[in-house]
Amino acid sequence: MSAHILKLITTGILLVAVIVLPSSISQMVFSSPPLSSTESHWTTGTPIPTARSEIAGAVLDNKIYIIGGFDNGGRSTSTVEVYDPTIDKWTSIPSLPQSLDHTAAASSNGKLYVIGGGYLGRDSLSDKLYIFDPQTNNWTEGANLPSVRGALTANFINGTLYVTGGVDSGNTLSSTLVYDPSADQWTKKAPMPTSREHLTSAVVDGKLYVIGGRINGMAFNVDANEVYDPATDKWTILDPMPSKRGGLTSGAVGGSIYVFGGEQPTGTFSNNEKFDTVTNTWTTEANMSTARHGLAAVAIDNDIYVIGGGPQPGGSSTDVNEIFNTIDR
Template sequence: MKQFVCFLVLSFSFFVPANAQVGGGGAWRTLEPMPSARQEISTAVLNGKIYVIAGFTSTGASTNTVEVYDPTTNSWTSAAPIPILTNHNNAAVAAGKLYTFGGTSNRTFLYNPQNNTWADVAPMNFQHGNTAAVGVIDDKIYVAGGNGGAMTERELEVYDPVANTWTVLVPMNVARNHTSGGVIDDKFYVVGGRGSTNAPTALEVYDPQTNAWTTLAPMPTARSGIGVGVVNGKLWVFGGEIPQIHAEVEVYNPISNSWRRLPDMPTPKHGIWATTIGNKIYIPAGAVVQGLGATNINEVFTVANKTADYDGDGKTDLSVFRAGNWFVLQSLDSSVRAVQFGLSSDTITPGDFDGDNRTDFAVFRNGTWFVLQSSSNTFLAFQFGLSTDKPVAADFDGDARTDIAVYRNGFWFIQG
């Protein structure tokens, strides 16, 4: 059964909260501080909650502390500490299970939320200390870079939770630690870091299908100790250091193999780990000065969903609707695209309904929605609303997909 949310609008105003900063690409908001100040942490999302694991205190002492942030209540709780004191460790959720690994040892721990305990599983082949890059593809955890023992800082291995095994894969092109990464379209991107000449700006991508790395456009700002999130099929890079502390926010678009600069983050930080939920990127804790300087500041960046980005390059495209025809001047290559979809009497309602980071052609007609999905070039038709309603499609729940909604006589109806 389809669900909807109904709101009665009595009055309204538009405002920006005192603790929010709005800039290009999205908006920042300060959240409830973390109970403890830590840096060189790792984080991961389990059941909608963010686990912040281990790291340094402001004096450089390793910890085993685990604190849990609930975005729905803007509050913190504690979870069982991990079995060892560590820092610069790594974390990921695969197949619905939370793991932390590396740092000061090659041990891997699995968290059981039912009884709030940690247990050893298969150890890694390498230590991957001083923060590696981590990505999850098909419920397998990929870990690249870091150092410790006899590592060259190029090592890549993958963990299979079903088999409980780590397998060594082809190494990266660039040696690095204090790095980070993310997954886009089942490919593992690794960016920034230190440990070799090119590491601070280097971007490369691993394809599990070919077991090969490809070098991509370098990041404009050289840095390590960064946080990376993936939203709308793009790589968002925050903060870092080398040699000074950084506040830069830069976004990589894999379609155009290009970077763009956004306004700085409100609190320059390094030793961070970014966590993505929908179109929100959470950055708790970290260090606010070069070297040791742990903080408990907790901030979130909400990525603005661009309208009319039909080619997925992160820029709004000029477009017109005329007699059932759409004409789009694509900013990616300056070509003009013409598509027949809809009737001249329809109300146009474009948006990213299928979540592929491209705007879909869509119209509203007599209470029925028609959507041409850019991901498959197929169309959907479904009824939601009355012929007299006003369509107000938007991303109301922050999952980076456009939601179906109508406005009627002071009420908003949003399809769940």
């Protein structure tokens, strides 16, 4: 694909940074405006042992699980690696029952849940629900999703698993699916106002915030920001994200959601934009050091661990483990 100039306009300012790749193909890295106020700061942790992109991440017992994804060769992997922030060290656990990329993960009641995704080198999608119990060190299966889907999101709210968006065999999805672990059963809830995949989500005060994503390919990123209230089974449209981004990730600290990375056909994003759920406003935070897409973000206390991803659009991967400390803000 030949490179072309893509204008990214943020608050009326054109910002373009060009990286020259070894192949002489220029890829753009899109970033937010520099901050004039005191910034929160980034540090680095031990890199993930297996460089990967299109991964899923979740926290369980204050340890970070990074699941599946594409390896350096662009192949789906079943690898699961666990990071302990207290000692800055990685370990491995038994692999997924199958290789998966573009999957989603969440944890509840001492177990890790991995939902949907792709396999067989992007050619197929999964309807599987895999459950890992660290007490037995084994994977089991829950009830299958009602239909196959990848590039989705998953979050627990009060012990119930909420799965939103994604893509099936040919359609971008708006559906909201709910899984009850005690009944091992899926039900449907109100769909999102905006169909999208390669989206991100976070939970604040018992509500599900779903942000960004894309429709029918990375050239059609969206800035949608919508919140779901499980108590009323209703969605509300909020102020859009300042930038249109798909292939992104997010982490919530307090009442704020920090949204990282993403991709377009000509480049990747280093953006870090914060949404205040109380005031319904966005602000720009300190950019990631490594622009990338298909990454994972996991929040523990005041830190958000932003791991892996692809530094170029499409098939690429990195092993970076960058940590954003939010306490200064």
